[in-house]
Amino acid sequence: MTALLYYSISLDLTEDEIIEIDSQVANNREFVRNLPSNSKRKAKRVLLYATFIFQLGQPLVPYAAAVMVPLPTQISIEHLVSAEVLRSNNQCPGIAPIIKAKMDKMILTDQQVEDLNIICYKLQKGSITLDKAVLKLRAGGFYDWAALAFIIYMFSLQQGNSFQNVPLPHQDPFGWLSGKYDSRNVGNGQCLSHPASRFERETLHMAKQMCHASADENGFVMSYDEAIKLLQKTYPGSMQVTEDFRIGDWQAASHLYHGNGVGVDPESFGMSQAELDKLRGGFINYARKGYKLPSIEHVRAYQTSLKTICLDSTSIRHDDAEYYYKHGMEGTTVFQNDRYLVCFNQTTGDLITGDKQRPGTIRKFNETNQIGSQKWIDKWSKK
Amino acid sequence: MKQIKLVVKNGSINGLKNRMEQFMKLIYNKREHLELLKKKKSGDISRDDCQKCLKYSALTNCRLDWCIRETYLELLEDFQKGKINTFEFCLAFENTGKLTSDIIDIFESNFIILSPDQKVLDFSNLLEEVFDLCQDYFQDLEFLDANPSSEEFEKSKIEFKNSLGKIYLKIQKFLNEE
Numbered sequence: 313m314t315a316l317l318y319y320s321i322s323l324d325l326t327e328d329e330i331i332e333i334d335s336q337v338a339n340n341r342e343f344v345r346n347l348p349s350n351s352k353r354k355a356k357r358v359l360l361y362a363t364f365i366f367q368l369g370q371p372l373v374p375y376a377a378a379v380m381v382p383l384p385t386q387i388s389i390e391h392l393v394s395a396e397v398l399r400s401n402n403q404c405p406g407i408a409p410i411i412k413a414k415m416d417k418m419i420l421t422d423q424q425v426e427d428l429n430i431i432c433y434k435l436q437k438g439s440i441t442l443d444k445a446v447l448k449l450r451a452g453g454f455y456d457w458a459a460l461a462f463i464i465y466m467f468s469l470q471q472g473n474s475f476q477n478v479p480l481p482h483q484d485p486f487g488w489l490s491g492k493y494d495s496r497n498v499g500n501g502q503c504l505s506h507p508a509s510r511f512e513r514e515t516l517h518m519a520k521q522m523c524h525a526s527a528d529e530n531g532f533v534m535s536y537d538e539a540i541k542l543l544q545k546t547y548p549g550s551m552q553v554t555e556d557f558r559i560g561d562w563q564a565a566s567h568l569y570h571g572n573g574v575g576v577d578p579e580s581f582g583m584s585q586a587e588l589d590k591l592r593g594g595f596i597n598y599a600r601k602g603y604k605l606p607s608i609e610h611v612r613a614y615q616t617s618l619k620t621i622c623l624d625s626t627s628i629r630h631d632d633a634e635y636y637y638k639h640g641m642e643g644t645t646v647f648q649n650d651r652y653l654v655c656f657n658q659t660t661g662d663l664i665t666g667d668k669q670r671p672g673t674i675r676k677f678n679e680t681n682q683i684g685s686q687k688w689i690d691k692w693s694k695k
Numbered sequence: 696m697k698q699i700k701l702v703v704k705n706g707s708i709n710g711l712k713n714r715m716e717q718f719m720k721l722i723y724n725k726r727e728h729l730e731l732l733k734k735k736k737s738g739d740i741s742r743d744d745c746q747k748c749l750k751y752s753a754l755t756n757c758r759l760d761w762c763i764r765e766t767y768l769e770l771l772e773d774f775q776k777g778k779i780n781t782f783e784f785c786l787a788f789e790n791t792g793k794l795t796s797d798i799i800d801i802f803e804s805n806f807i808i809l810s811p812d813q814k815v816l817d818f819s820n821l822l823e824e825v826f827d828l829c830q831d832y833f834q835d836l837e838f839l840d841a842n843p844s845s846e847e848f849e850k851s852k853i854e855f856k857n858s859l860g861k862i863y864l865k866i867q868k869f870l871n872e873e
Contacts, residue, residue, distance in 0.1 A: 536843065566837075573793070589786055592782070592786065592833050592836060592837075593782065593836055593840075594836050594837060594839065594840025594841075595840060596840050596841070597840055626742075628742060637834055638831070638834060638835065638838065639838075650745065650749070651749065651796070668793075668796075669796075670756070670792050670793065670795075670796045670826070671749060671752045671753035671756040671796055671799065672753050672756060672757070672819065672823055672826075673826075674749050674753065675749065675750050675753035675754075676823075678746055678749065678750065684830075685827035685828070685830050685831050686823075686824070686827055687827060687831065688831070
């Protein structure tokens with residue numbers, strides 16, 4: 313199961329992060345392999361104990377909210393592994409240097425405990441993603457085992473209890489029949505005592521990704537209405553650009569494949585351009601197929617990039633532009649900076665599109681103030 | 696690699712060539728383009744000059760599109776032969792277009808300027824028709840996403856294929872006449 317969880321986590325990590333984790337996992341394995349057999353058991357105890365500590369230390373666990381036990385401020389490895397074992401480790405040349413040098417005491421300072429609680433709180437509330445939480449943990453000076461225990465703990469929340477033989481969704485047809493994995497029972501809060509957090513939606517989405525066996529002949533793992541509800545909940549807000557214009561989260565997310573053109577590297581947010589290109593088949597379809605939803609941080613980065621283009625003093629604002637498409641023409645305000653165009657619908661104030669354009673498109677726009685294919689320009693400009 | 700058959704018609708070829716050169720002089724000034732690029736690099740460029748520079752860049756981009764025409768033609772052939780579907784074709788075609796734009800940026804930042812002519816402009820206009828088709832197809836998908844209809848989806852694909860077939864014939868004819 314750990315391997316599966318590790319795989320699921322690694323789907324959302326960048327290549328560098330995966331390599332870093334792999335190397336550290338390899339180091340840890342080497343350490344355990346070189347221990348005497350009784351020490352292996354004790355090393356496992358360290359991991360299990362750490363997991364237990366984290367389970368106790370999590371203040372916002374829905375099913376344990378009544379029992380709030382804070383994390384201990386200091387955990388000594390000597391409580392878990394005898395001094396003889398530690399000494400024998402020092403004599404063993406195969407042990408990784410990092411263990412010998414610093415692991416005689418594992419200490420969580422008050423500040424770290426506070427940081428951890430804040431991270432867990434934000435994760436539960438949905439203001440940061442699971443990936444970001446793990447990265448924050450690693451960046452915050454926590455030891456590897458703490459981060460690993462945290463990951464296992466978070467997945468134990470998803471599956472109820474990671475140390476019991478709980479079937480995964482695709483192995484659990486009765487669960488599907490009973491509606492256990494139905495997003496209406498998980499994502500919208502009807503069956504829960506607390507509102508759905510982004511973490512729940514993400515774990516739901518991750519569960520969906522593991523459940524290709526349940527997809528219909530079109531590859532859909534959820535209904536049209538379910539997908540709309542999921543997207544509405546995941547992308548509820550907007551970023552105001554000017555008094556008249558704004559960039560909705562949904563609109564920005566659905567056009568995120570343009571992000572790379574305006575300097576938003578998808579790899580920084582755990583996604584590839586190939587994944588984002590699937591958005592071009594339609595955002596609702598994308599969600600229905602259970603593809604990975606872009607994080608809100610990724611969406612914010614795209615919105616911010618577009619906003620910066622609009623507000624740049626060297627940008628040119630065209631208030632008399634026209635946007636042509638299959639169903640007619642819309643009065644459009646276009647902010648242009650070099651080859652970047654950000655277009656807004658003048659009636660609704662919403663974003664139409666924002667991207668770096670080909671020089672040919674820019675040339676045509678500058679000559680005509682029109683955006684859209686010639687076919688629709690010819691059709692609608694005559695009327 | 697596609698073999699491009701060039702047919703040179705005797706007679707008024709020299710006169711035609713002269714007229715083309717005169718036309719290009721009217722719309723493109725390489726020396727001015729270089730000066731504008733230098734201004735742009737130094738950051739001291741007016742809005743009008745910036746727009747003019749973009750216009751020139753579009754013309755040089757046409758030359759690059761012409762240079763890599765075999766890539767475009769291969770994509771068109773692959774689609775006609777059914778090796779790639781509509782979605783894959785549109786994505787690949789757009790990405791190729793963006794790639795040439797990025798290459799032009801790199802060239803221009805190093806003051807390398809390709810020379811456009813009427814022939815490459817004509818070819819580029821045909822490519823623009825394909826870019827328009829791809830844009831329309833993606834717009835259709837976006838619209839169908841909010842208003843699902845399998846009939847409309849199939850109709851959109853058939854329309855795309857028919858329209859692209861016509862443009863492909865025009866491109867072949869153009870290249871044969873070159």
